[in-house]
Structures are given as C-alpha cells and as structure tokens.
Amino acid sequence: MTRSQTARPLSPIDNWINAADNALRTLSGSYVSTRPRPGPKENPETLSAEESRLSASLMRVNHVGEICAQALYNAQLVATRNPALREGFRQAAREETDHLAWTQQRLRELNARPSLLNPLWYAGAFGIGLIAGRIGDGTSLGFVVETEAQVEQHLASHLDRLPAADTASRAIVEQMKVDEAQHGAQAQQAGAVELPAPVRWAMRAAAKVMTTTAHYF
Secondary structure, three states: OOHHHHOOOOOHHHHHHHHHHHHHHHHHOOOOOOOOOOOOOOOOOOOOHHHHHHHHHHHHHHHHHHHHHHHHHHHHHHHOOOHHHHHHHHHHHHHHHHHHHHHHHHHHHOOOOOOOOHHHHHHHHHHHHHHHHHHOHHHHHHHHHHHHHHHHHHHHHHHHHOOOOOHHHHHHHHHHHHHHHHHHHHHHHOOOOOOOHHHHHHHHHHHHHHHHHHHHO
C-alpha cells in the first residue's frame, strides 16, 4: 500500500493549523523561492538615490501584494471542500511564495524595508478570501480572477514607472505579471463566476488604499 493510499485526508482543524503556520511564516519572512529569481542579480548601472527610493517604494507595494496573495489562497484552502480546487490553490500559493521571496530580496538590495502594516494586510485579505470561499467555489474563483486582473494591471503600471536602469526589479515584475495572468486564467477555467460590479468597484477602491499606503509605510 502506497503512502498516498494510507494518508488520511486533512481535517478542518488540520487546515486551520496549516493556515496559522503559513501566516506565521509569511509575516516572519521565513520563506524561500523554488524557482531561480529572474533577471540579473545586480543592475549593470548604478541607480541614483531618487531612482533607488522609487524602486524601493514600488517593490514594497509588490511585496504587500504577495503578502495578500498568500492570505487569500490560504483562506480559500480552508474554505473549499473540493480536493482538486484545494490543490490548485496550493500550487498558486507556492508560486506566489516565489514572488514573495524575490520582492523581499530586492527590497534588501535596495536597503529598504517591507510595509510596517503587513499583519493588517494579511488579516484583511484572509478575511475576504474566507468570506468568498464560504459563499461558494465559483465566487471564490471569481474573486481570484478579478484580483489577478487588477494585479496584472498594477504590475503593468509599475513597469511604466520603474527606472529603466533598474533591470533587476523590472525582471521580477515582468515574471510576476506572467504568473498572475496564468493564475487568473486557471481560475476562469476552473469555473469562476463573474463578481457583481459593486464588488469589483469595492475591490479596486480597497486596493487603491492599500497600494497608496504601502508606497510609504
């Protein structure tokens, strides 16, 4: 008998323990990427002080986005009872962990810190993800589709704003943009339902508050 045949399914308590463990690891910075970081390790050109500050602010916002992605996917892991969907959320969370590690490493290289409000961002995203998941898998997947669409637009705007000389940050953001588009497409294929317009507007407003605040704090 194989290990997969003998292993018992995770109970709701197991899922909550795993969610708590993930929250602690995410907020403490205890994560590593499974994929090599895209782009050069160092910029071929030295950034000016102003360029470094801008890059640091934008990468801090991107790091906050990945904190929220971990919270969202782990809340949906707790909420869903669909094993296939749970594995899809788990795989997406693993890829978002790569983004988390890459953006944190880049912040260190820019002598910058993550957002001071990361625990607040995590708690808020987890709560929203849990509510969406409790409503139903279609709504939960719809939330992923809308979130990833907004993140993809947000990353595209960062590519317009990042200094041209900051090739290290730009390579990270470009790969993140590719991955987010893939996550959105996978959620759509898995049976996402379109969210009502007021919900989408509220999500955009909340994202605006978060990104504006994280730019500085």
